[in-house]
Amino acid sequence: MRIDDNLEITEFVEKPTDPEVIQGLAVGESVRNKMHDPGTKDYCLASMGIYVFNAKTLIAALATDTTDFGKEIIPGLLGKEKMCSYVFDEYWEDIGTVKAFFDANLSLTDEVPPFNFFDEEAKIYTRARLLPASKLNSCKVNRSVVSDGCIVTNGCLDRCSLGVRSVVHSGANLKDVVMLGADSYETVEELSENVAVGRPAIGVGPGSVVKHAILDKNVRIGRNVVLDPTGLPDHFGEGVDLAIRDGVLIVCKNVVVPDDFVLKG
Numbered sequence: 001m002r003i004d005d006n007l008e009i010t011e012f013v014e015k016p017t018d019p020e021v022i023q024g025l026a027v028g029e030s031v032r033n034k035m036h037d038p039g040t041k042d043y044c045l046a047s048m049g050i051y052v053f054n055a056k057t058l059i060a061a062l063a064t065d066t067t068d069f070g071k072e073i074i075p076g077l078l079g080k081e082k083m084c085s086y087v088f089d090e091y092w093e094d095i096g097t098v099k100a101f102f103d104a105n106l107s108l109t110d111e112v113p114p115f116n117f118f119d120e121e122a123k124i125y126t127r128a129r130l131l132p133a134s135k136l137n138s139c140k141v142n143r144s145v146v147s148d149g150c151i152v153t154n155g156c157l158d159r160c161s162l163g164v165r166s167v168v169h170s171g172a173n174l175k176d177v178v179m180l181g182a183d184s185y186e187t188v189e190e191l192s193e194n195v196a197v198g199r200p201a202i203g204v205g206p207g208s209v210v211k212h213a214i215l216d217k218n219v220r221i222g223r224n225v226v227l228d229p230t231g232l233p234d235h236f237g238e239g240v241d242l243a244i245r246d247g248v249l250i251v252c253k254n255v256v257v258p259d260d261f262v263l264k265g
Contacts, residue, residue: 001045005030009083014070034087057081091115099246102214105161105178109143131164167203179215213249222259231265
């Protein structure tokens with residue numbers, strides 16, 4: 001987009017590919033002076049997809065056949081409504097692909113991550129769930145982030161991000177895994193029912209190995225399972241509950257992976 005010295009938007013182009021158009025949208029000195037770290041490179045302003053609308057204006061804009069903000073609604077308002085921008089050049093990631101989502105999550109396990117969650121001057125507050133502290137019982141952990149209420153027993157976590165209420169059972173090995181956790185804990189009665197019907201408990205089962213994967217919420221991975229997409233083709237498993245996208249294995253929400261199942265290249 002192009003903006004004037006008052007930060008008002010004067011031009012908006014959705015995903016341009018013509019180098020001349022892109023170069024023509026490069027920011028000037030007035031915008032560079034508003035950047036946190038302008039450096040010496042040329043820049044264009046890209047929409048982060050975060051909008052604040054006057055309610056009346058938004059209702060009017062949506063009262064048409066147009067639905068796409070970047071392609072239709074924002075360009076359609078140019079010259080009709082006052083639109084201003086906010087110049088932001090600090091940490092931000094587009095997680096619109098599986099690989100981007102995967103990499104953004106695992107980058108937070110780096111020794112010095114690209115985003116600082118520990119900045120006392122800019123605190124990050126998450127939703128208050130009032131969960132118990134996580135329990136790590138006889139584990140080997142390397143460069144991992146573990147959210148509230150997790151239970152990991154005699155396991156190995158290597159560059160992993162565990163969401164709330166993640167359960168990793170005895171002897172499991174996780175490497176390069178984003179695990180989104182669970183909506184609730186299973187009760188003693190539910191765990192007994194699992195045994196009776198031969199269903200794995202929520203979480204990663206004993207002795208299982210999971211690599212380079214995203215485990216969605218409430219997955220049930222049985223014992224001695226192997227999930228490793230290395231060497232397997234992309235888009236493997238089209239339309240099923242286990243799939244590979246951008247080289248990342250995805251176990252979809254609520255999926256049950258039976259004992260001794262092996263997916264390996």
